[in-house]
Amino acid sequence: LKPGRNPIRYLLLDKLRKIVLRAAQANIFLWNYQDSVVVSDIDGTVTKSNAKGSFGTIVTKQYGKVCHDGICHLLTTLSKHESSKSSSSSTIRVVYVTSRPISLANQTRQLLSGLKQQGKDNDESNLPDGPMLGFGGKMSKVLMMEVISHTTNEFKATILWQQVVKPFREANAKNNNNNNNNNDSAPTFVAGFGNTFKDVQAYHAIGIDLDRIYMIN
Numbered sequence: 001l002k003p004g005r006n007p008i009r010y011l012l013l014d015k016l017r018k019i020v021l022r023a024a025q026a027n028i029f030l031w032n033y034q035d036s037v038v039v040s041d042i043d044g045t046v047t048k049s050n051a052k053g054s055f056g057t058i059v060t061k062q063y064g065k066v067c068h069d070g071i072c073h074l075l076t077t078l079s080k081h082e083s084s085k086s087s088s089s090s091t092i093r094v095v096y097v098t099s100r101p102i103s104l105a106n107q108t109r110q111l112l113s114g115l116k117q118q119g120k121d122n123d124e125s126n127l128p129d130g131p132m133l134g135f136g137g138k139m140s141k142v143l144m145m146e147v148i149s150h151t152t153n154e155f156k157a158t159i160l161w162q163q164v165v166k167p168f169r170e171a172n173a174k175n176n177n178n179n180n181n182n183n184d185s186a187p188t189f190v191a192g193f194g195n196t197f198k199d200v201q202a203y204h205a206i207g208i209d210l211d212r213i214y215m216i217n
Contacts, residue, residue: 001030029131033171034090036188042098044195057111072117072125079128094130156202
């Protein structure tokens with residue numbers, strides 16, 4: 001693996017393992033254990049609203065009309081900013097989180113890679129590369145979670161803990177086992193962006209300070 005994004009494919013083969021029946025695209029991101037992290041919600045945060053954002057990015061694919069002006073510039077600027085850590089190898093990484101079901105993963109990745117916006121100096125920017133963490137179940141379960149149980153914060157906190165916080169702490173513990181460093185604070189979260197109080201709850205639950213959580217509306 002090389003640092004950053006590594007494209008992979010999952011192949012479903014027939015019983016004789018000769019014919020490809022289905023293929024699924026995915027990415028593996030290789031980061032340094034000292035990197036810092038920015039977390040961003042997608043619907044209502046990258047996009048202007050949950051419902052219209054989903055429709056505009058999945059059905060019409062009019063990314064520019066349904067996304068917040070300047071979101072590309074904001075996240076790109078943060079990702080290029082120097083980390084406050086002393087290590088020269090430390091980079092600020094961006095993680096995208098969404099409660100969209102896995103059936104919409106490809107369309108959502110297309111949004112993250114295809115959105116382009118003009119800056120004040122007419123320079124074009126897009127969203128920084130980063131993993132997208134989504135819901136592994138069906139749309140019916142998403143609706144249940146969003147509308148009835150109101151537990152999107154629990155889902156987001158759990159997946160961020162499992163896919164971001166836990167790997168960082170394990171890597172820090174492995175690399176600092178002879179030191180007295182406190183691995184309970186890893187990773188360093190630069191910011192968390194969301195559009196609901198549920199996002200605030202999710203981010204705070206994984207250790208992001210309240211003064212580093214921002215609501216975009």
